[in-house]
């Protein structure tokens with residue numbers, strides 16, 4: 035019996051590096067980033083350590099899409115928010131608009147980077163998901179609902 | 184056309200299965216986990232995922248170099264392989280002639296399986312017993328010896344790895360596989376997800392501790408007392424496997440008497456672990472079966488390393504967890520010529536082995552009666568420095584000892600006394616900087632090999648050359664075989680090239696390496712309780728490979744050599760209790776050696792994706808301690824130890840995950856980008872603060888130098904950025 039855990043991330047950071055490999059991202063630029071919370075004491079005096087994974091959640095009503103002055107971001111029918119690189123001018127309006135800071139600016143290309151669930155890579159599943167050490171503990175396993183936190 | 188090649192990662196010694204994508208121009212453009220490989224099942228860690236950055240690194244060594252100035256001056260001449268190999272073989276022959284074969288040593292450590300076989304064959308063929316496994320006096324060897332003394336097999340460290348998903352209880356003792364054996368951590372996490380209990384014994388609150396059922400925050404260096412306390416509870420509450428103990432164990436009565444000295448109350452005082460937790464751990468571990476227990480550096484880097492590890496070996500045995508599924512599974516490889524067996528076949532004559540450096544003091548580590556015949560590493564450096572008991576003149580080194588060994592400055596001094604230092608590596612490491620010849624190594628993507636990693640247990644996998652070696656790089660194993668050929672030294676195996684040797688290793692399966700490559704992996708069945716079936720002993724009788732044929736809780740071998748036959752706790756010689764005067768000036772207990780997933784030994788600091796994960800070396804300090812020292816999170820601090828002149832600089836990481844009296848400095852740091860040798864090799868490397876020899880000497884049995892549980896002081900580095 036698999037007990038699914040709402041936030042199983044344990045901070046191995048394979049997802050970060052997997053994403054950088056498949057998208058060839060330079061240092062300092064991400065599409066997914068892991069942050070350590072703790073170790074600290076919780077209200078019950080118990081020591082805890084958690085990990086927060088920052089990555090585009092393909093929002094229902096994406097503010098980045100609204101914010102982009104060039105119309106470079108769009109929400110596809112299947113729900114994935116994608117970037118049209120040709121239209122992106124690197125103005126960073128979306129970077130500021132994203133409420134969870136899941137858009138990064140890539141100085142090498144002069145355009146932004148955000149998670150598109152690896153839709154254009156010809157993979158069965160997102161590259162980060164494939165390499166997540168806690169993969170089997172996630173309650174969801176399909177591409178769209180892949181939320182690693 | 185894009186090619187996809189199935190091979191085995193060489194980013195660390197786990198040896199995960201990978202699929203490598205190669206484009207039309209023969210350039211690797213993707214590496215991903217192989218879902219079919221039994222070890223990692225598709226997972227890969229950051230080191231493996233960023234490996235392309237190592238292969239195509241602009242600073243990779245490209246061709247053989249010969250020293251053109253003073254040693255370490257940084258002046259090199261490019262030479263051809265032919266020149267390099269001819270000159271090296273001539274010099275080695277001269278040294279052997281003049282000083283005897285024992286004056287030639289090899290060293291491997293980092294990335295051991297890459298070249299450990301080739302080097303061992305090389306050295307044994309030359310007739311020298313001095314194979315320096317960089318840090319064997321505080322690494323896996325204390326555990327290996329403890330297990331071998333107890334039951335003739337190795338099972339509490341690196342080997343004896345079960346499929347954790349079959350374990351009901353998993354104990355990680357001074358061992359943090361998330362950072363050091365990630366594919367095993369994956370299975371542990373899965374087991375936990377399926378309901379297994381997890382117990383973590385660690386002075387640090389690690390990621391795995393954060394998901395554990397029980398975390399025992401042990402005082403560094405007191406693991407032996409904790410294990411004896413747990414044994415006390417298990418024995419006094421009769422939670423052990425009495426059937427197994429009656430039938431297969433020797434010396435249970437003596438063990439019962441010994442553990443009476445370790446009631447939980449006393450153990451709490453020694454170890455700082457509350458007695459309730461000691462009792463709970465004992466109950467969980469002994470009542471859930473199968474249970475697995477593994478340990479590593481947390482225990483073996485303490486003074487009394489072998490005795491502490493023996494207590495763990497005994498825990499596994501008396502709970503009946505030896506060689507059962509989900510317990511301590513003994514290996515059953517599909518071929519006879521495994522790495523371990525090859526090493527066994529390479530043992531030299533007693534007269535030669537008696538010359539192994541350290542055999543006089545550590546007969547179970549070195550010499551004809553020892554288990555693996557390894558020289559005592561610090562004594563090898565002493566021999567280089569002083570010429571006693573005899574000089575070491577040549578070293579062929581595939582590790583980065585200047586960084587990875589304690590007292591790096593002494594290592595440099597010792598290397599300067601050598602007549603010949605050959606370094607094989609991917610980069611110009613601080614160790615390579617001191618060499619006479621630097622030979623550029625091929626990476627795993629450029630090599631053929633048979634992988635039988637320690638954590639495989641019952642299968643082997645084919646590593647295959649995905650791309651031709653870049654530049655003039657060569658497979659180290661092939662180079663060593665070629666050197667032997669040029670020296671006209673006879674090999675102990677019917678093979679003249681490394682490739683032929685691979686065929687030879689597979690001969691009992693009736694396969695060639697070419698055919699094996701097609702198959703990819705070969706597994707054999709796991710056989711439970713091999714001791715019942717007579718599969719362990721050479722004489723084919725049931726039982727264990729020990730003098731009594733039983734599991735020796737009371738070790739007849741230790742008794743014979745005058746050591747305590749039962750584990751006994753000894754207070755670390757440099758602790759607030761044993762050295763209160765020293766502790767006045769150096770009030771904090773220092774752990775060195777915490778690893779991070781972004782590096783493997785000294786590899787990784789020049790790989791952009793890895794360095795990004797951990798840009799600076801960290802020392803963990805409890806926030807209250809830091810406050811009293813005026814240290815804030817992220818400050819640069821200096822660390823000083825009593826018997827060393829060197830201070831080391833690191834960045835403070837404030838965390839409640841460490842005891843206020845303990846600090847933990849990360850291991851094996853060097854800064855490839857720094858301008859001076861001093862700053863590259865020493866400034867940030869905690870190893871330089873560990874003296875080659877302290878006033879109280881080395882631990883018994885294997886001569887461990889304490890790396891965990893020394894004293895130190897920490898202060899803010901003013902005006903430093």
Ligand code: SF4
Pocket residue numbers: 052053054056057065066089148149150151152160161162163
């Ligand atoms: S799904 Fe693809 S693009 Fe998105 S974070 Fe994962 S690897 Fe990166």
Ligand code: SF4
Pocket residue numbers: 042043044045046047048049050068085087162165166167168169182183
């Ligand atoms: S790979 Fe999975 S467990 Fe590892 S850091 Fe990413 S989300 Fe967390």
Ligand code: SF4
Pocket residue numbers: 192193194195196197198199223226227228229230231232364365366
């Ligand atoms: S753990 Fe990482 S570096 Fe080691 S073999 Fe696996 S993927 Fe490679």
